[in-house]
Amino acid sequence: MSNAPKISAGERVRYKPQIYMPQMSIFWWVKDRAYVFFIIRELTSLVVAAYVILMMIQINALSQGPEAWQALTDWFATPFSIGLHIVFLILLIFHTLTWFWVAPTAMVVRIGSKKVPGSILIAGNIAMWLIISLAIGWLIVSI
Amino acid sequence: MARYGPKEHDVLIVGGGAAGLRASIAITENHPELSVAVISKVYPMRSHTVSAEGGAAAVIKDDDSLDDHAYDTISGADWLCDQDAVEAFVKEAPEELLQLEHWGCPWNREEDGNIAVRSFGGMKIKRTWFAADKTGFHLLHTLFQTSMKYDPIQRYDEFFVTRLVVEDGRCQGVIAIELATGKLEFIAARSVILCTGGCGKIFPFTTNANIKSGDGMALAYRAGVPLKDMEFVQYHPTGLPFTGILITEAARAEGGFLLNKEGYRYLQDYDLGEPKPYPVLRSMELGPRDRLSQAFEKEKEKGRTIEGPYGDYVHLDLKHLGERKIDEKIPFVRELCRKYENLDPAKEMIPVRPVVHYVMGGVHTDINGATPIEGLYSAGEAACVSINGANRLGSNSLTECLVFGARAGKAAAEYAAGKKKFSDGLEKIVSDEGKRIERMFFSEHGDQSESIAGIRKEMHQAMEDGAGIYRTEDSLKSSEKTIKELQERLHRISIQDHSYTFNTELTSAFELSYMLDVAEAIIRSALQRTESRGSHQRKDYPERDDEQFLSHSLAYQTGDGTPRVEYQPVTITRWPPGERKYGQ
Amino acid sequence: MEQTITLQVQRYIPEQYPEPYFQSYEVPLRKKWVILDALNYIKDEIDGTLTYRWSCRMGVCGSCGMMVNDRPALTCATFLEEYAPGPVRITPLDYFGIIRDLVVNTDDFMGKLKRAQPWLITDEAKPLSEGAYKQTPQEKAEYEQYSMCINCMLCYSACPVVGLEPDFVGPAAIALAQRYNYDSRDEGEDQRNEELTGEGGIYSCTLVGECSEVCPKAVDPAGAIQRYKATGAVEWWQSVLMPWKGKS
Numbered sequence: 020m021s022n023a024p025k026i027s028a029g030e031r032v033r034y035k036p037q038i039y040m041p042q043m044s045i046f047w048w049v050k051d052r053a054y055v056f057f058i059i060r061e062l063t064s065l066v067v068a069a070y071v072i073l074m075m076i077q078i079n080a081l082s083q084g085p086e087a088w089q090a091l092t093d094w095f096a097t098p099f100s101i102g103l104h105i106v107f108l109i110l111l112i113f114h115t116l117t118w119f120w121v122a123p124t125a126m127v128v129r130i131g132s133k134k135v136p137g138s139i140l141i142a143g144n145i146a147m148w149l150i151i152s153l154a155i156g157w158l159i160v161s162i
Numbered sequence: 163m164a165r166y167g168p169k170e171h172d173v174l175i176v177g178g179g180a181a182g183l184r185a186s187i188a189i190t191e192n193h194p195e196l197s198v199a200v201i202s203k204v205y206p207m208r209s210h211t212v213s214a215e216g217g218a219a220a221v222i223k224d225d226d227s228l229d230d231h232a233y234d235t236i237s238g239a240d241w242l243c244d245q246d247a248v249e250a251f252v253k254e255a256p257e258e259l260l261q262l263e264h265w266g267c268p269w270n271r272e273e274d275g276n277i278a279v280r281s282f283g284g285m286k287i288k289r290t291w292f293a294a295d296k297t298g299f300h301l302l303h304t305l306f307q308t309s310m311k312y313d314p315i316q317r318y319d320e321f322f323v324t325r326l327v328v329e330d331g332r333c334q335g336v337i338a339i340e341l342a343t344g345k346l347e348f349i350a351a352r353s354v355i356l357c358t359g360g361c362g363k364i365f366p367f368t369t370n371a372n373i374k375s376g377d378g379m380a381l382a383y384r385a386g387v388p389l390k391d392m393e394f395v396q397y398h399p400t401g402l403p404f405t406g407i408l409i410t411e412a413a414r415a416e417g418g419f420l421l422n423k424e425g426y427r428y429l430q431d432y433d434l435g436e437p438k439p440y441p442v443l444r445s446m447e448l449g450p451r452d453r454l455s456q457a458f459e460k461e462k463e464k465g466r467t468i469e470g471p472y473g474d475y476v477h478l479d480l481k482h483l484g485e486r487k488i489d490e491k492i493p494f495v496r497e498l499c500r501k502y503e504n505l506d507p508a509k510e511m512i513p514v515r516p517v518v519h520y521v522m523g524g525v526h527t528d529i530n531g532a533t534p535i536e537g538l539y540s541a542g543e544a545a546c547v548s549i550n551g552a553n554r555l556g557s558n559s560l561t562e563c564l565v566f567g568a569r570a571g572k573a574a575a576e577y578a579a580g581k582k583k584f585s586d587g588l589e590k591i592v593s594d595e596g597k598r599i600e601r602m603f604f605s606e607h608g609d610q611s612e613s614i615a616g617i618r619k620e621m622h623q624a625m626e627d628g629a630g631i632y633r634t635e636d637s638l639k640s641s642e643k644t645i646k647e648l649q650e651r652l653h654r655i656s657i658q659d660h661s662y663t664f665n666t667e668l669t670s671a672f673e674l675s676y677m678l679d680v681a682e683a684i685i686r687s688a689l690q691r692t693e694s695r696g697s698h699q700r701k702d703y704p705e706r707d708d709e710q711f712l713s714h715s716l717a718y719q720t721g722d723g724t725p726r727v728e729y730q731p732v733t734i735t736r737w738p739p740g741e742r743k744y745g746q
Numbered sequence: 747m748e749q750t751i752t753l754q755v756q757r758y759i760p761e762q763y764p765e766p767y768f769q770s771y772e773v774p775l776r777k778k779w780v781i782l783d784a785l786n787y788i789k790d791e792i793d794g795t796l797t798y799r800w801s802c803r804m805g806v807c808g809s810c811g812m813m814v815n816d817r818p819a820l821t822c823a824t825f826l827e828e829y830a831p832g833p834v835r836i837t838p839l840d841y842f843g844i845i846r847d848l849v850v851n852t853d854d855f856m857g858k859l860k861r862a863q864p865w866l867i868t869d870e871a872k873p874l875s876e877g878a879y880k881q882t883p884q885e886k887a888e889y890e891q892y893s894m895c896i897n898c899m900l901c902y903s904a905c906p907v908v909g910l911e912p913d914f915v916g917p918a919a920i921a922l923a924q925r926y927n928y929d930s931r932d933e934g935e936d937q938r939n940e941e942l943t944g945e946g947g948i949y950s951c952t953l954v955g956e957c958s959e960v961c962p963k964a965v966d967p968a969g970a971i972q973r974y975k976a977t978g979a980v981e982w983w984q985s986v987l988m989p990w991k992g993k994s
Contacts, residue, residue, distance in 0.1 A: 036343045036663060037760040038843040038851050043909045050816060054906065057954045121953055125972030204799075205852070207897050208807045263878045266866035266929060268886060268893050275880030299806055300893065307864040307922075319856075342845050371802040404778055407804045498804060501823050502778075615790035659795040661759050664846040667794045 063114040166350035172196040172578035174351030178206030180563035181542025182357035183305040185571030201318040214298025215410035217290035218560035220255035239551025240696035244733040258564035267304040284450035295494040333538035344662025352578035360543035365518040366622035369408035378544040380676035388716035390546040392523035393688035399454035401517030403472040414447040432457040435745020452553040452697040455516035477511035522550040531570025541570035552696020646723040683717040751775040752833035781821035797847035808898035818900035841909040862923035867934025885930040892925035901957035913946035917957035917967030924970040
């Protein structure tokens with residue numbers, strides 16, 4: 020794209036209309052912060068998949084007997100594995116929170132004729148999530 | 163019998179606003195066998211109906227009556243309307259608004275689910291249906307969306323009409339430019355309805371959108387149809403000073419005050435009643451638009467208005483209404499003030515001044531929208547039936563679009579159903595028109611060249627100075643001279659844009675030529691009406707003169723820039739002319 | 747000397763040059779001027795060939811949407827001062843074909859609106875003689891927000907899915923469908939579902955959420971779409987768990 024010449028005066032030129040269709044760049048998602056956030060949100064969903072695979076590996080190890088289970092738990096204790104889990108956990112929490120943030124767009128809750136503001140919905144969701152997580156944690160610890 | 167291929171219709175509607183769309187639906191519902199098309203220079207939902215805010219009047223409440231609506235309309239019009247037309251109008255109005263309700267229009271409701279009505283300027287009783295303060299927007303979108311349901315309604319979106327094709331005494335179609343391609347085409351039609359809206363853009367300060375350049379009025383005028391009552395131009399008393407954005411009458415109906423420089427409710431000095439802390443119908447801020455605009459001019463003469471960079475202004479005070487009421491009843495007012503004036507009406511006063519809002523005059527039609535030319539009809543602001551007379555009652559215009567849009571649609575359909583044969587060789591007119599356009603706008607004039615913006619600016623000045631709220635013989639004559647000169651100079655425009663694709667410089671030139679033609683009709687009609695009535699105020703003839711002027715002016719184009727004005731008596735049925743009294 | 751600001755405007759004139767290019771204009775930087783005022787100044791005083799759509803200049807006709815510094819905006823509702831000292835880049839709305847300069851092709855969009863079947867659908871027509879439908883202010887509030895769309899198409903230019911998947915019916919059209927679905931007078935939901943739960947319908951939306959951010963009328967199309975998906979999911983579970991109940 021350059022500074023092209025001005026339309027010249029004189030005879031008008033007949034032509035066939037030519038609609039210009041701009042091509043979408045593969046880097047479209049870097050041009051706006053919101054798009055970057057969206058892409059990160061989508062990519063962190065891979066971590067959810069990673070946890071599912073991990074669980075399948077655990078079940079598989081359990082079914083193979085105590086040695087296999089021991090080998091797996093030993094691997095879990097390595098610094099690499101612990102580091103990986105911390106990173107995954109952070110990404111997973113981020114992913115979860117992004118969904119809480121967008122929740123008000125899908126939920127319209129009314130009390131009387133007044134709409135409940137989005138921030139309260141988000142806070143409510145997060146509170147519920149914490150309570151359930153704590154309950155599960157308490158269950159695991161107390162068993 | 164001549165055939166004109168795929169671009170041949172039984173009824174062609176020019177303009178896709180409320181009147182045009184209502185007409186198109188009326189036609190297809192009553193005559194599904196007819197081919198109907200809507201041609202518009204913008205997509206229909208961009209039409210200026212979209213900007214109407216306050217509401218639409220029709221009698222539905224038990225304490226109201228058709229006669230009350232008729233009386234308010236007639237007295238508001240200073241008795242210059244045809245009472246048979248007004249009677250038909252008030253009678254059909256409720257059904258039309260109800261029809262809109264059945265099509266989904268989100269009318270405001272009372273707690274029990276019934277339609278709510280609000281008060282409006284110049285009315286004795288609350289009868290204005292409203293959809294918050296975006297009534298025109300909702301009405302237009304409801305009509306447009308409903309029209310999509312009807313497959314037979316064909317649309318020519320973004321086609322600009324350059325002339326009517328009148329042959330053998332009948333209107334047989336139009337010639338139009340398809341904007342996207344620049345192609346000039348003949349679109350044949352057995353009847354044509356002009357629903358192109360008003361011409362507020364002739365004036366510098368107006369609530370009107372850019373598209374309102376009187377296209378249909380000029381097209382009809384050039385084809386030999388007279389323009390009726392063009393001297394009556396309504397100023398809306400409350401527009402924002404720079405942009406001309408409308409602050410709806412509903413703001414006053416909800417209880418807003420108009421204050422001068424001293425913070426005084428000056429309307430009490432102009433026979434408009436006693437100031438009360440609450441809104442009183444037909445009184446003070448709820449007086450008719452012409453009286454309020456005239457009071458502003460008088461205040462200005464007394465030096466009691468506030469000087470600003472875009473002319474003098476007064477204040478509209480809504481602060482006492484409180485945030486909640488403003489948000490509930492007039493949210494758009496708040497939005498507009500915040501976005502365009504950078505102020506919050508819940509906390510600050512709004513600067514306002516009178517701005518051109520509506521033209522009562524228009525294409526001369528009968529009660530069915532028929533013009534004197536066979537096959538040519540008109541409805542909406544473009545037309546003058548007339549129900550608006552010397553001053554239109556607020557909230558009658560949307561209803562008018564519906565009632566007379568439907569009427570014109572039915573009449574045009576019935577005429578078209580007669581399947582008269584087209585004249586031969588009409589397509590030849592296209593090449594003549596093409597040559598005319600090239601010659602008119604694309605010739606080289608060297609250093610004699612004129613600019614569109616330059617001529618437009620001078621036209622604005624001439625109209626504001628000579629044909630504004632108060633007029634005199636001298637002011638009008640001087641404006642008439644200027645407009646004539648500008649019409650000459652228009653021939654020396656040479657358009658820079660030589661592209662065929664979406665050439666908006668060309669359409670601007672056309673619009674300017676339309677506006678100049680309509681301007682000459684306004685000025686000449688105003689000059690010859692040597693009385694003051696409604697919105698037409700002559701300083702040199704301050705009294706109403708029923709003896710001589712209880713009649714409609716009809717301006718015919720003559721070609722020399724001075725139209726010939728004839729008169730036609732007003733139809734009186736039950737309400738003999740009386741005094742317009744407000745504030746009682 | 748009056749302060750000025752530079753506008754870098756994307757031009758495209760098919761007869762002249764096969765691709766868009768930029769042209770710079772210097773305009774006065776005036777208080778209360780919106781971007782559209784600056785464009786009108788260019789058209790009137792500098793270059794009559796500059797081409798764009800506009801009409802009401804009060805943010806309700808929906809004609810003057812453009813990209814201002816790469817963000818979709820109504821140019822009549824965007825103050826020039828906010829971009830001082832400039833330059834400001836004005837380009838046509840993203841993801842639309844360009845007809846000329848800042849004028850985009852809206853044919854597709856019009857077709858998509860129609861896909862939403864935006865008219866009141868009832869099982870039986872109610873005769874006018876029966877009067878108006880009852881609708882309480884609360885019932886009206888259910889759909890009111892979605893009825894505010896001015897068809898300015900900014901949400902389409904904010905939505906990468908529209909760019910990536912041209913058949914996607916898009917935010918405004920779905921919000922418009924919801925405007926009728928939530929209207930107490932309407933019975934057309936099933937009919938609209940048929941169209942909107944299929945190819946290019948609501949499930950194409952990946953909830954980027956920018957449509958609602960750029961909407962000048964706070965219609966919140968993103969919310970409309972997510973609520974549509976939620977309703978769809980509930981109905982699907984109902985049909986699985988309680989097949990005997992049938993469609994409501």
